[in-house]
Amino acid sequence: MSDAAGFAETIFAVASGAGRGGIAVVRVSGPKAGAALCRLSGRAELPAPRRATMARLARPRPAGDAVPEATPDDDVIDHGLAIWFPSPASFTGEDVAEFHVHGGLAVMQALLAALAALPGLRPAEPGEFSRRAFENGKMDLTAAEGLADLVAAETEAQRRQSLRQMAGGLRALYDGWRARLVQALAHFEAEIDFAEEDLPAALAAAARTAVAGLRDEIAAHLADRHRGERLRDGLEIVILGPPNAGKSSLLNMLARREAAIVSTVPGTTRDIVEAHLDLGGFPVVLADTAGLREAAEQIEAEGIRRALERAERADVKILVLEAADWPALPGELAALADDDSLLVLNKTDLRPPRAPATYNDRPVYPLSIKSGQGRERFVAALTEMVAARLATGPAPALTRTRHRAALEDSLAALERFLAAPEAGAELAAEELRLATRALGRITGRVDVEDVLDVIFRDFCIGK
Secondary structure (H helix, E strand, O other): OOOOOOOOOEEEEEOOOOOOEEEEEEEEEOOOHHHHHHHHHOOOOOOOOOOOEEEEEEOOOOOOOOOOOOOOHHHEEEEEEEEEEOOOOOOOOOOEEEEEEEEOHHHHHHHHHHHHOOOOEEEOOOOHHHHHHHHOOOOOHHHHHHHHHHHHOOOHHHHHHHHHHHOOHHHHHHHHHHHHHHHHHHHHHHHHHOOOOOOOOOHHHHHHHHHHHHHHHHHHHHOOOOHHHHHHHOEEEEEEOOOOOOHHHHHHHHHOOOOOOOOOOOOOOOOOEEEEEEEOOEEEEEEEOOOOOOOOOHHHHHHHHHHHHHHHHOOEEEEEEEHHHOOOOOHHHHOOOOOOEEEEEEOOOOOOOOOOOEEOOEEEEEOOOOOOOOHHHHHHHHHHHHHHHHOOOOOOOOOOHHHHHHHHHHHHHHHHHHHOOHHHHHHHHHHHHHHHHHHHHHHOOOOOHHHHHHHHHHHOOOO
């Protein structure tokens, strides 16, 4: 049994999530994982790797005791499965043992207590299994982040994005860019440092051309309107309109529950009420706001201020107006009507809306929240708008601020390199090194020796 990354401690934790269930999984990782499996299962030898084996799990007896022929019933924890994953063919790259047992709270507490009683074992800290997997080269940082996102995914689109990232979509993109930068840097430095060698002509010029192409690709990747981050966190939709137009009722209709208080008293909604929804497979955060009007008192005025502030940063705005008031549009709503808004004419059961059926060449959506008339058309339009803002296309999307910051650092360094005069070749080369390191930070791979490897492989200098 080996310890691939030199971790001295063996860790354990429930790997199947909190709460009661039919089955629970406890994972043990580290140099003493195999010994723990043998001690708890009463086996003299480890089972065959990666094969589920029936096991009668019991509290460990004092070290040095012979394996008993029969374990007292009071010491038996559960009848389950034990699986052995020897290093390096495991999730963490270390020796790993897994126990699949019944998911009752008492079973889990007894099993965890039995593991804690073994010398050299301790409970794992949050994320420690994934950290060891990264340290042992089983995954890069983007894959670890994708795994965390997959566990937290609540919608189909989030699942697809996180699974793609965990499978290495971002790593392949960024490592590809980094490899091209390393090669450009190697060629650029080769012409500087080995000018007397018999090298291909105009290496530095070719490197600049390659860097310019990379600059354009990274800039296009960054100009994505934060689609990946929005998909992780949820698209922000805010409902705006005058008092009693039906904003809270619309929130409840979309949420399919009584998320907001509905009242005929104007000004009932003072603060922002949020609901997290799955809309056509996409995550959205829907916010109900205070009615827009001349405030009667200070608290309502603060609510209106917050509503307008939320509207400024919202991805989509739903503007709600009573059908009886159409086609007049209050000034505060007219100022908010743009390509990121949908105009809803509510309460059509009381009075059908008058013409026109559009506003600024965009359709309006007659709706009766009470009867449901017009609901399907409105929800379809809203879903289409959300999908258009979150669809990521064939290329993997940026998903975290950390990635964006590193790419912006890399892009800035590339811009400085391309703007540098030819006389300052040494300083320009340093900008390429900075750009390369910035890309390496995303995946957790920063290796300055790569440049030398490319130089000697491509040009055989010094032979």
